Amino acid sequence: MDRIENHPILGPRKSKREPVDFTFNGEKWAGLKGEPIAAALLAVGIRTLRRHEESGSPRGLYCSIGHCMECRLNVQGKGTVRACLTPLEAGMCISEGERLPNEITGRRLP
Amino acid sequence: MTPAFPFDLLIVGAGPAGLSAAVEAASRGLCVAVVDEFPEPGGRMLGQFHEEKGHWWVGRQVAEQLLDKCSALGVKIRCGVSVHSILRSGAEWVLKTSEGSMQARNVLLATGSAEIPHPLPGWTLPGVMSIGAAQVMANVHYVKPGRRGLIIGVNVLAMAISRELSVSGVSIAGIVLPGIGPITGKEASPKESLKELMGLAHLAPSPLMRIGGKAANALGMAGFVSRFIPRSGIKIWDIPLRLRTVAVSINGRSQVQSVTLADVNGEGAVIPGSQREELVDFVAIAGGLYPLAELASVAGCPFVYAEELGGHVPVHDEQMRTPVEGLYVAGNITGIESALVAMAQGRLAAATISGDTGLLGQHHDQEVQEAMQDVRRVRASALIQFRPGIQEARDQFYRKCGRFQREKNGIKEEG
Structure with missing residues (x-):
């Protein structure tokens, strides 16, 4: 999605943020250091942050402020984090939240 | 990050209530810290702006002013820190956070609110x-x-944020009603939505909205909706407000591609054959706000359900004191209102805490009374009122809480 470079009311972003590289599911992307992972991914058009643990259906950010827990994904060295609250760092290896093997639930899903 | 000494006051939430309380308490000599799990302080004010008498009220600027004062007064602000437990240990509170534990003699919960979804x-x-x-x-x-994008849900929040998005250059296909269902209930009907909108008629510059209030009263809600609101909706700030349209389903394979819309009659029943698809790539659900109060519950604070305030609210008096010793509340955790009211409540809570810790000296009653009057004044003049009759609802809530306190203390009610 488009970034807003100069907000018509709020003006440009006050603190200049340095561009950094990161990977998502092994693919290389660029974002801004310190912005939430969810914002960096949305800016490059990635909405699916997680597969539902049981059904595998795609999930994205919902509340964007840490309340709903829908955006949890994995960051190497940090484990499961909320993408909407976790600041992007240079060289981060990020992967989507994964569907779990169904042996855990024992249920068969369509 | 365990300090060697406990803080006089630890505030959870760096939004309008928390930061205002921090400034007020620190200026009275208390050693204050603020924690917030968002990476940046300011709370939801950071993204809020609206037009007011020809100029823009910008929440971020208000937040920056408060932050400047905080830093001048030596308030410690820790962001990106989540509080997950609160325990009373002797005369102190111990808060467990994602960055270790913190101790304080008094805790102010200014955690704000969370959004109610409209599942469909x-x-x-x-x-x-x-x-x-x-x-x-x-x-x-x-x-x-x-x-x-399409906005689902007609309420104050939906109107205010749709306007912000549109100003920010995001195209809005319209604001529609959620269908009437087991969760949304009657407020999803055109009749009820219009009633709610009347409370914010003065926020919209559109003359149609202003006239709307009187016309609706004169004609009766259902009559007004069916006679005057065209199917295409009314344009408010160039955003189509479609009071006769509901969202039936959101469609797409791996992400949003469209929303199925349908027309409804004045009571909210779908008109058969009116379904069609609106192409959008995002949907924003506006179900309203409820107080975010889990920590008060963990701390052992009792709750009262107050519909007008947005749900379950921690018991507290008009000075922002809960029945739990050393525990205070301010802002949307006490009921859903605008940022300006939250700020006044923050200042009041700080005055009360300063008084309770003996810092205000002999005039403390007067100072607390003045801060209380200020909250009432700000509320009465608030441009954005989330609910009509909020002060009456507050008064009723305080009476209920007072009764609760007296019963707890074993004092029998008269009559």
């Missing part, structure tokens, strides 16, 4: 988000939530 088929698709999420993405992180 397809709402788990990526691209569906709460209206607040769209606001945060566009106005705080400067990333558009999508190219063209």
Whole structure:
């Protein structure tokens, strides 16, 4: 999605943020250091942050402020984090939240 | 990050209530710390702006002024820190956080509110988000939530944020009603939505909205809706407000591609054959707000349900004191209102805490009374009122809480 470079009311972003590289599911992307992972991914058009643990259906950010827990994904060295609250760092290896093997639930899903 | 000494006051939440309380308490000599799990202080004010008498009220500027004062007064602000437990240990509170534990003699919970969703088929698709999420993405992180979006839910929050998104350059296909269902209930009907909108008629510059209030009263709500609101909706700030349209389902394979809309009659029943698809790449659900109060519950504070205040609210008196020793509340945790009211409540809570810790000297009653009057004054003049009759609802709530306190203390009610 488009970034807003100069907000018509709020003006440009006050603190200049340095561009950094990161990977998502092994693919290389660029974002801004310190912005939430969810914002960096949305800016490059990635909405699916997680597969539902049981059904595998795609999930994205919902509340964007840490309340709903829908955006949890994995960051190497940090484990499961909320993408909407976790600041992007240079060289981060990020992967989507994964569907779990169904042996855990024992249920068969369509 | 365990300090060697406990803070006089630890505030959870760096929004309008928390920061205002921090400034007031620190200026009275208390050693104050603020924690917030968002990476940046300011709370939801960071993304809020609206037009007021010809100029823009910008929440971020208000937050920056408060932060400047905080830093001049030596308030410690820790962001990106989540509080997950609160325990009373002797004369102190111990808060467990994602960065270790913190101790304080007094705790102010200024945790704000969370959004109520309107679940409908397809709402788990990526691209569906709460209206607040769209606001945060566009106005705080400067990333558009999508190219063209539909807002589901007609209320103050939906109107205010749709306007912000539109100003920020995000195309809004319209604001529609959620269908009437087991969760949304009657407020999803055109009749009820219009009633709610009347409370914010003065926020919209559109003369239609202002006339709307009188016309609706004169004609009766259902009559007004069916006679005067065209199917295409009314344009408010160039955003089509479609009071006769409901969202039936959100469609897409791996993300939002469209929303199925349908027309409804004045009572909210779908008109057969009116279904059609609206192409959008994001959907924002606006279900309203409820007080975010889990920590008060963990701390052992009792609750009272107050519909007008947005749900279950921690018991507290008008000075922002809970029945739990050393525990105070301010802002939306006490009921849903605007940022200016939250700020006044923060200042009041700080005055009360300073008084309770003996810092205000002999005039403390007067200072607390003045801060209380200030909250009432700000509330009465608030441009954005989330609910009509909020002061009456507050008065009723305080009476209820007072009764609760007296019963707890074993004092029998008269009559």
